[in-house]
Each structure stands twice: as structure tokens, then as C-alpha cells.
Amino acid sequence: MKNIIEFKDVSKYFGSLKVLDGLNLEVGAGEKLALIGPSGSGKTTILRILMTLETIESGLITVEGKPLWHEKVNETLVPASEAHLQKMRQIIGMVFQQFNLFPHLTALSNIEQPQILVRKVTKEEAREKAANLMDLVGLEDKKDHYPHQLSGGQQQRVAIARALAMDPKIMLFDEVTSALDPELVDEVLSVLKKIATTTDTTMLTVTHEMNFAREFADRILFFDKGQIVEQGLPEGIFTNPKEPRTRGFLKKYITGLT
């Protein structure tokens, strides 16, 4: 499997706080990753760096073999220009904890507009794709609703559809069910599972839903203090974690683990 994402010795600071500490990570094309770990361990930061919402201080990230935060000028790597970042962003999409739908647009328009503005497709094409995606996420009857007229779970499904409409090869999901009432969590997670089983999109998911992570992911990464403490197949991590920190963390979520 070819790597679609590579982190090489990546560090990230907020002021004097070291949030990522020499991180190395390789993600194969089409792989489904679940990132777990205590709050503040840097999981969100990793996704935000990939989405180009945060810069890095040192190290190198490549996406599809091309440096993400750098570009080559006369054979030397220099910090990426906005034009380069725009090119790289075409490969990546993100879904946020707080949905971040555009409140002044209907659900359907939320999905149409970025296609028209960014991918320059025709109105008809954008509308058809938006409608299909609304079907996919089970909201065919909510097309003309505004975000504030939808439940959190429905809003999040629209946000997922909006990200999908851009055809990203990599999708980032940052605790997409954490802001939802418990009874609305499953409808969103089942959409994620559907995408995972029906597409070859590479997916990085930060989640606290361990049952979901186990079903969904090819590989689990356990983070603590800006480092990957342990990683492996879901079976191994969830039934027999090797690191005491992983075990300590998972005990809160998995009954029977001692």
C-alpha cells in the first residue's frame, strides 16, 4: 500500500507549549485510522495541520508525495505559498465537532455552493450531486431546511455531505459526535461507517466512541502528550494494550479491561 500521508519528525508549538513532539506517522491510501487519547494530547492539532488550519514549526509532512507545508523553489524547501496550500487542500476535507454549516444557506445550498465556487461545476451538476449526497446521509426530505431547523445529528450529516461533495481523497473527522445528544450519535456514526465501507477515501477520525473505532478502523493510534504511544489493529489495542498509559486510558471506556 502506497502512503498518502507522511509525517516526518513533525513538531508543533503553541507559544512555548510543545503540542506535537517529533511525530512520525505514515498513512496508507484508503486506510481508516482512529485517533484516540486523552484530551489535550494533540489529536485535533494533527487534523488541523493536515487541513492547513495550523502551521508546523519543524519536520516535514507530505500528502500524495508532495510537501504540504513547504514547496520546492530551486530545489530547496521553502514555506508553502497560499497558492500551494490551495492546491493541496483539494485533496483534503474536514468535518468539525461544531458542524460549522453556513447558517444563512439551506442544507442543499451548503453542499452546492462550495462545488460551484471552488470546483467550478455547473449549477445543475452541483444540485444533482448535493441531492444524491443528501440521500446518502438519509436527509432527502430536509433539503430546503436551514441549519437551525435541523437537529445536531442532522446538521452533522449535512456537514459530512458537504465535505464529501468536494471529492477529497482524505477525510478528517474531529470528534464529530461529541457535540451531539447521545441519542443522535448513532445516526452520524453509521454514515461514517457507510463511507468507510463504500469508498476508498482515506479517513482519519478522532473519536471517543471506542465501539465505533473498533468497528470502523483498520488501525488505532493512541496519543498522549503529542506522541503516538501505541498503535495497531483494533483487536490488539482494545483487548490487550501493551502500554500502561493505553491501558489506563481505555479502562474508562472498556469494561472488563484491567
Add this chain to the structure above:
Amino acid sequence: MEWDWNVVASVTPSLLNGLIVTVQATIVGAVLAYVLGLVIAILKMSGNKAVAFITYWSSEFIRRTPLLVQLYFLFYVLPDFGIFLSPFVAGVIGLGLHFSTYTSEVYRAGIENVPKGQWEAARSLNYSAYHTWRFVILPQAIPPMFPPLANYLITMFKETPLLSAITVVELFNAANIYSNSHYKYLEPMTLVGLFFLLVSIPAAMIALKIENKYKPLN
């Protein structure tokens, strides 16, 4: 003190002329305040630190000093520097400049109140800077600006009697001139209050309508 309808009849024509000047000064002043406010807001957000700094402190200075002093400056001090403005022009510049420091805050707040997540969503969908402003930020920032902008219009309307200090014959000054020459104060000043009410009550009702119409979503 007896209410004298003859005084009412004889003062009303000049009061109506004054009311027209008051409305004109309000409207021209408000347009100036809205446009200048936008310029100030943009300069304050400027990437150029010196420009942002100078704009910030100039507008603080204007906002923290009385409009009356500014009007005196424009009309009585500027001529010393060779700049002669008519009373009306000095008046609307004063009004517009003074209130532009308030409207600039309305613009700034409107933009800053758009959640950070909206900028990030636009960026993650690969919107250009222009598309982000045009299709994401401004459509959310502008509607909540209407109610405070409408309220400043009403405030400016009520501040226009200050223009009498630089000899503009607006509604209050028209009454004042009549009163001083006829030694009649009850009827002219009562009528001034009434005329202000007649305009500002419907205006306040319209402003309330605007406020309800542009209530933020969510």
C-alpha cells in the same frame, strides 16, 4: 401662562423649515457616518500596524470628546487655517465624523461576531479570500449591523440641535430665534418637542421592525 394658538400659527412655518434642515442634516450626516465608519473599520483592521494604530487613536479621540467641541472646531477654528465651511457643511461633517467612530464599531463587531468556525469551514472547503468574504462572512455579518445602524440614525437626529451652536437654523434654532425675538417660549419649544416626537416615534418603530427582522439565526 396661557397657551396661545396665534403663536403656534405664526411660528409653525419657520419650524417646518427648520425640521427640513434637521432631516437633511441627519440624512447627510448619517450617510457620511456610515461610509466613514466603514473606512475606519477597514483601516483599523489593516495589516499595516502604523495605519491601524493611528486610526484607532484618532477615532478614540473623536469618540471621547464632545460633538459640540468638534463643531466649534470645524466652524470657528478651521477658518484660522484658511478653511471656511458653511454652517450646514461644518455641521454634517461634524455629525458624520463623530458618529462614524460609533458605526465603525458596529462594522467591526458584526464581522468579529461571525464565529471562527465559519472561517475555518470556508478554508477547509478551499474558498478563496474573496469567496470567503463574499459568500460566508458578509452575509452573516451584515444583517445584525442594521439594527444598531438604524439606532444611530435616531440618535443623530436627536443630536442635531447642537448644530444651532454653529448657527445652523435647524428645528431647535428656528424655535429659539422666534422665542428670543418674541419672548414666547412655551409654544415654540413645545412644538419642537412634538416635532421631534412625530419623527422619532415612527422611526423607533421602524427600527424595532428592523431589529426583529434581522434577529440572528440559531
